[in-house]
Amino acid sequence: MTSSLGNLRDLYQQVILEHYKKPRHKGQTDPVHRRQRGHNPSCGDTIELTVQLAEAGDRIESVKFEGEGCAIAMASADLMAEALRGKTLAEAAEMVQRFQDMMKGEAEFPRELRKLNVMQGVSQFPVRIKCATLTWHTLKAALEQPSGEVAEGFVSNENE
Numbered sequence: 001m002t003s004s005l006g007n008l009r010d011l012y013q014q015v016i017l018e019h020y021k022k023p024r025h026k027g028q029t030d031p032v033h034r035r036q037r038g039h040n041p042s043c044g045d046t047i048e049l050t051v052q053l054a055e056a057g058d059r060i061e062s063v064k065f066e067g068e069g070c071a072i073a074m075a076s077a078d079l080m081a082e083a084l085r086g087k088t089l090a091e092a093a094e095m096v097q098r099f100q101d102m103m104k105g106e107a108e109f110p111r112e113l114r115k116l117n118v119m120q121g122v123s124q125f126p127v128r129i130k131c132a133t134l135t136w137h138t139l140k141a142a143l144e145q146p147s148g149e150v151a152e153g154f155v156s157n158e159n160e
């Protein structure tokens with residue numbers, strides 16, 4: 001018997017696997033305006049984000065990622081990179097918060113960003129939540145860096 005919820009879950013898994021196998025935003029931006037590495041010790045996921053800002057410095061031109069990890073961590077990074085194109089830094093900060101709220105089952109993204117809602121399914125698996133939030137956690141650290149500074153070392157989401 002397949003319920004509609006079961007089908008929905010299959011759809012989530014399909015989208016996640018598709019982004020894992022064929023990421024569209026893997027690599028490094030050119031030029032690199034922000035660089036930040038992140039680590040999720042509970043699963044072993046590591047990620048390095050690079051960010052290219054628009055000339056005025058208040059808008060994201062492009063985000064790319066490199067890393068090693070599970071399908072959820074890598075798919076989440078690819079989906080995030082896609083959703084961030086053209087967003088202001090304030091909008092990006094709001095999206096970080098909304099994603100964290102979504103993992104608690106307290107929010108979802110509006111229509112124009114609805115693709116991010118595929119990660120909602122992960123909120124049912126508490127041990128995987130940190131896999132999904134790693135990229136957002138790393139982005140937050142990247143955007144909070146003073147302009148022109150490139151961070152060394154990893155941010156860890158162990159204590160989140």
Ligand code: ZN
Nearest residue numbers: 043045070131
């Ligand atoms: Zn993981």
